[in-house]
Amino acid sequence: MTFTSNSSSIRPPVIERIAFFGKLGFIVHRSSFIVLTLLLVLITAAAWAQPITLRMETRSVGRMEIVVMPFRAVRDSAFAGELPRLLREVVTGDLAYSGYFNVLDPEDLPPDTLVQVKRTGNKWDTLRTFSGSTAARVQGSVTVAWDGVTASIAIFQPPIKDAIHIKDFRFTSDDLRAAGHEIAAWITKMVTGEEGGFASRIVFVVKTGDSKNLWMMDWDGANPRSLTQDKTLNLSPSWSPDGKTIYFTSFSGGNADIYQYNLETGHIAPFINSPRVDSAPSVSPDGQWIAYCSSGEGNPEIYRIRADRTGRTQLTVSYGVDTSPSWSPTGHDLVFTSDRGGTPQIYCMDVDGASVVRLTFAGNYNETARWSPRGDLIAFASREIGFQIFTMSPDGSHERRVTGEGSNYDPSWSPDGMKLVYTSQTGGKSSIWTCNWDGSNARQLTFGLHASQPQWGPAVALTDHDN
Amino acid sequence: MQRKFTHLLPVIAVLVIALAVAVTGCKKKMPPEAPPPPPPKVEEVAPPAPDTTGQAAREQQANMDADRARIVTVYFEYDKSEVRADQRDRIATNAEIFRRWTDWRLSIEGNCDERGTVEYNLALGERRAMAAKQALVAAGIEAARVSTVSYGEERPADPGHDETAWAKNRRAEFRAR
Structure with missing residues (x-):
């Protein structure tokens, strides 16, 4: 069996x-x-x-x-x-x-x-x-x-x-x-033949007073510790697939720019540093490209740029807001949020910005789409009274509600695509929770921290699977 | 581009020489380059007045502080970044102040209410700041003086969680330095 x-x-x-x-x-x-x-x-x-x-x-x-x-x-x-x-x-x-x-x-x-x-x-x-x-x-x-x-x-x-x-x-x-x-x-x-996500870590954001900093914990919520420690805003972390670098949005230069955190050395360096708002980085599955939001000529659009900071390419051209890009596991497509239709909705495009398709139509506020590493589902946050997390097929069909109580948002997939980690807010404070892909087995991972924006890191390869 | 520029070079040279002659009224051999343009007319609002009793400087400072206190915030509709019709007077008020103090560097900070996600609100706040900047530029403020920044939902003016608070938080704030 x-x-x-x-x-x-x-x-x-x-x-x-x-x-x-x-x-x-x-x-x-x-x-x-x-x-x-x-x-x-x-x-x-x-x-x-x-x-x-x-x-x-x-x-x-x-x-x-x-x-x-x-x-x-x-x-x-x-x-x-x-x-x-x-x-x-x-x-x-x-x-x-x-x-x-x-x-x-x-x-x-x-x-x-x-x-x-x-x-x-x-x-x-x-x-x-x-x-x-x-x-x-x-x-x-x-x-x-x-x-x-x-x-x-x-x-x-x-x-x-x-x-x-x-x-x-x-x-x-x-x-x-x-x-x-x-x-x-x-x-x-x-x-089961599955790798699971056991040796993975989760990076997230903790608010203290007016500042926000990056934190890290093990996949099961153990060993929470801070990565950045400053008085500004550090937001929207995104892992490189090798698990060595975290790209994130930081205000340490006065306005929103994209920075790199080297997990091996603890060194922080600017990656995209401009007078514009540069935010919402997302690393491609091969680690070669970073998609992000930049305001360019007065309008937030999605760009991609190589990890060596060459080849900057504008992908979206619309009057509205375009942000929150997330790569498909093949690296051929991106899902993103756009309000070009009047309300924020999830759209899909190929890596050159062509073949744009709107995926969500139910509800008037759908955001932060994240493509499952298995490729079969896209998770996103939909606002009703507060947010709830839904999944759908990559063509926008089979919308399915995952979370139920309070306000739940910022979904991110485990490396095996079987679990979701997300922010859950009940009352004033938010904390990090996980559940299975279908909403079962929900658990709270952070306690006593005002935590949000979790991003599940890659699984560290386990060697020697011999009998 | 380069060809076009070289094509215009003789015209520019003639203009520069003509200007220099007019300014100096001199028949001597022309200097190789044009004199610097006359300084902008800042004197009437920001006189140096270092050697007077200090009274003028104090008045100047008082005027500046009074004007700084008159700067107003511009508010926005939910999930919108266009400057509302009822907010145009506020843009006009700020533009009038900023025209008077031409050495001020201006920063417009776009903000959102707490609904929506962090990433979307950062982008929306940027659009609000940009819209306010455009309106200011249309009212005669040089674009180069104005920078924009977005704080998204991170810097609420009112920490409440109802429409009264949200309406106060969907805003563009103007800072002068």
């Missing part, structure tokens, strides 16, 4: 905009499911040691069931202490968060499925048979020694009695979280 990487097998049929309220009825019906979901959220909450608020219910359609058995300490368990439990929490949290799995609690399985295994050399022996659930099982044994930790992870797929994948992970106890992410990424890759 190998899971294919075909996205259509994961994604249920699209639901039209009006069908959202029907979905609510579905959720109310499945109150027992809510209890299960709450349980999962409680498990993962411990991994963050911070409260995680449940926003919308999980729809389990097409998600694989998986259960992570308690990790056992090998040899001196007293020496291992809490490490096996903490490691399992990171792994379980990642799997539940990834959008690929329906993570079950071992306690919820029939007791005879709690497989007892021992390892002899490179072989795992199953001492009991599976029964009931066909959920994939993950077993882990952790050896803590003076020179580091070894976690032996095995994946079982009932009814096959032998482990289908086994791998040892060696790390130091200081790198426990990173090791947990790596293990979860390996499990996901082995079971």
Whole structure:
């Protein structure tokens, strides 16, 4: 029962905009499911040691069931202490968060499925048979020694009695979280064929007083820290595909210009520095071009320019505002916001500014379109009372509402296109949330920060996916 | 372009020489280049007056401060960047002040209400600042004196979250230095 990487097998049929309220009825019906979901959220909450608020219910359609058995300490368990439990929490949290799995609690399985295994050399022996659930099982044994930790992870797929994948992970106890992410990424890759977004980071904007600065956090909201620290406005970050540079809009020169932040050196340098308003940078999938908004002769238009600052080309010519460009994963097309039709709407054009097509017609305020790395969906923010995030097909069809409560905007895709990160505002303060592409599994990632404009960075390539 | 320019060179040379003769009234050999143009008529509004009692300078400063305080903000319709008919008097008021103080450098700051996204509002604020600049230029202010900047939704005049506050925040502010 190998899971294919075909996205259509994961994604249920699209639901039209009006069908959202029907979905609510579905959720109310499945109150027992809510209890299960709450349980999962409680498990993962411990991994963050911070409260995680449940926003919308999980729809389990097409998600694989998986259960992570308690990790056992090998040899001196007293020496291992809490490490096996903490490691399992990171792994379980990642799997539940990834959008690929329906993570079950071992306690919820029939007791005879709690497989007892021992390892002899490179072989795992199953001492009991599976029964009931066909959920994939993950077993882990952790050896803590003076020179580091070894976690032996095995994946079982009932009814096959032998482990289908086994791998040892060696790390130091200081790198426990990173090791947990790596293990979860390996499990996901082995079971689904997907890379996931486990080793990725999210850059976002934090408002303090009158100033705004760039911050960074891990994909699960851990380790938030500031990148820029000044008294001006730093906005609209965009990642280079190699994950080494962040382009952003900054007022540190007095008006809006585009700057580069080098993540390896921490060095900040101007990229487009003009008396005009230069804003909303978006890096092409090959990293060669930056599309951005510049006012030129009195009218904000979209331009593109090479990363070496040559080849500046104007792409839009209209009387209205044209801004917020976002590249298709092929690099052949751009979606953008324009009010040339009287209200801000999403349009699409090719990289030379030709073949302009209007994509959105419902509602009178649609903005910040972002093309999924899978290419199949475009996310955008549509204003009703406050904003809500929608997705649509690249031809503008199949509009589908993703978020439900409060005001939600600034969508950005995870590198695998399975999740969205966005700004959610309820009351005065805004914070960063994520959810699966269909709106399920919504979680709050930032707490106590006035945070907005998240941009999900590329996944750091994981090597050595051998069995 | 280059050909056109060289074609005009003799005409320019003749004009320059004629001007120089007229100004100097001199029959001596012409200097190779034209004298600098006469300084603009700034004296009547900004006299140097360094050696007087200081009274004039103080009055001058008081006038300048009074005029600076008379500068008004121009407001905009929701999601629009055209200068409203009822705001044209405000442009005229500012233009009249700026014509008097010709050494002021002017900056117009475009702003938006909080609805809309950060990126769209930055662009919309820029369009508002540009529209205000155009209106000012049409009222006789040299374009070179006026720079524009957009703060989008980042610098609200009123921190409220209702139409009263939003109406105050959709604005172009004029700063003089």
